Amino acid sequence: MEILLPYLLFALFQICFVVQLYFLVYRQGVLKWANSNSSPSNQNLPVSVIVCARNEAQNLQENLPLILTQNYADFEVIVVNDCSVDDSAHVLDQLKNSYPNLKVVTVTEHKRFKTGKKFALTMGIKAAKNEFLLLTDADCQPASNQWIKLMQSCFSEEKEIVLGYSPYRKTGGFLNTFIRFETVKTAISYLSAALHNQPYMGVGRNLAYTKTLFFRSKGFAAHLHLLSGDDDLFINQNATAINTAIQISPEAQTFSETKKGMVAYYRQKRRHMGVGKYYKAKNRTLITLDALSGFLFYTFLTVLLILKFEPWIVTGIFIFRLMVQCFFYPAIFRKLDAEDLVWWFPILDLFYYVYLNVFGVVGSVTKNLKWK
Structure with a gap:
């Protein structure tokens, strides 16, 4: 079982990678040419x-x-x-x-x-x-x-x-x-x-x-x-x-x-994320899929590198995803007046997916809060 564990983690890592490519290239990439x-x-x-x-x-x-x-x-x-x-x-x-x-x-x-x-x-x-x-x-x-x-x-x-x-x-x-x-x-x-x-x-x-x-x-x-x-x-x-x-x-x-x-900031985001659970089911599914696949991508990346399992392949997958981000995001960020933020990849990207999952859990148990 211990021998198979790294292979299982690597397979899950690849699945998360494919899901992330779906969101980066197909779902979000369209904004590059908007x-x-x-x-x-x-x-x-x-x-x-x-x-x-x-x-x-x-x-x-x-x-x-x-x-x-x-x-x-x-x-x-x-x-x-x-x-x-x-x-x-x-x-x-x-x-x-x-x-x-x-x-x-x-x-x-x-x-x-x-x-x-x-x-x-x-x-x-x-x-x-x-x-x-x-x-x-x-x-x-x-x-x-x-x-x-x-x-x-x-x-x-x-x-x-x-x-x-x-x-x-x-x-x-x-x-x-x-x-x-x-x-x-x-x-x-x-x-x-x-x-x-x-x-x-x-x-x-x-x-x-x-x-x-x-x-x-x-x-x-x-x-x-x-x-x-x-x-x-x-x-x-x-x-x-x-x-x-x-x-x-x-x-x-x-x-x-x-x-x-x-x-x-915590109070604001807790209030905002608290309504996500009331979105239509298909919207919740896509949002969750993006958030979870991004978080697990970084989690499996870290674990596989610690285990030294095929480090060149694992690192290569990470670099390829980063290159895809660098192809789409600079143009999109320019349109949204945030070109300077592109240089913060991948640090902010990691924090972003941690944030999504943490506040997703917090939001799921959040009750009504005042707006001001």
């Missing part, structure tokens, strides 16, 4: 931008003017002031004096009913006068004044959902680098899935859909008992091969700051 849609179409659909904010006075003061001054003819900005106890109301009152296209919806805390982002977002959507909705967060800044124009340009008779991309700003330090890397890898996964006509999630920092779709699908009713999932669960349940488009132009991105410190 059109960045950098030239907006001539259509000018009326758009309602919705921002939910709880105790975001400083972010509203800094970021909201960049949304309110977009180079676009027909749009309104709705800010849902969700039970804030800071100076948000005062900041919004001041901004309303300068920007007539700003509308404020105020949500107050109820003793018997604890509100969350889904309730606030629903109030904002109900207050929207336009059919086409564009969502972002108070801590996000549009990359350019073409953000609205580029996002709305992807709507059509068939397309009811537009998946955007929202990276984090580079500030230095390993945690910031890893968060940015994880964000890019997540984006590669859900954007490439949409290109394969299998969309499964979106990110609320940069996401658009129609008001008709929201009410036709009864909003967040299917998962209202969960405090998270206003973006990814909604998309998971309503996106189809026909009704979903992506927008990855650098000018259509929205930037935000990463969490400061491991504790804040």
Whole structure:
């Protein structure tokens, strides 16, 4: 049995390698040649931008003017002031004096009913006068004044959902680098899935859909008992091969700051990963297959090298996988404004798969958590 064990591990290592190639080449490689849609179409659909904010006075003061001054003819900005106890109301009152296209919806805390982002977002959507909705967060800044124009340009008779991309700003330090890397890898996964006509999630920092779709699908009713999932669960349940488009132009991105410190990051990811178990079964299967095969690939690689089992072959397989990554990822990372992260392979790749499996387990036992 001891003699056969290394051969068994090597066989499993090869299986993980093949699965990883499937995701790298077939599933994700399509994004390498994807059109960045950098030239907006001539259509000018009326758009309602919705921002939910709880105790975001400083972010509203800094970021909201960049949304309110977009180079676009027909749009309104709705800010849902969700039970804030800071100076948000005062900041919004001041901004309303300068920007007539700003509308404020105020949500107050109820003793018997604890509100969350889904309730606030629903109030904002109900207050929207336009059919086409564009969502972002108070801590996000549009990359350019073409953000609205580029996002709305992807709507059509068939397309009811537009998946955007929202990276984090580079500030230095390993945690910031890893968060940015994880964000890019997540984006590669859900954007490439949409290109394969299998969309499964979106990110609320940069996401658009129609008001008709929201009410036709009864909003967040299917998962209202969960405090998270206003973006990814909604998309998971309503996106189809026909009704979903992506927008990855650098000018259509929205930037935000990463969490400061491991504790804040852990809380954020615990909340986000806690809704993954509610995805459709086929989506959960693919996500799990990618995460587990990547983690086991590195695990078997390490064990086989320690056992000194065919080290040249094992190392050669690792190098081949790395070469495939180097063929696809630089172009994709450039499109997603993260070219500097390519040089961190394979260190961040290893941490990424450890992260996926650890938080996958944590998320599976996570209960409802507050959104702010």
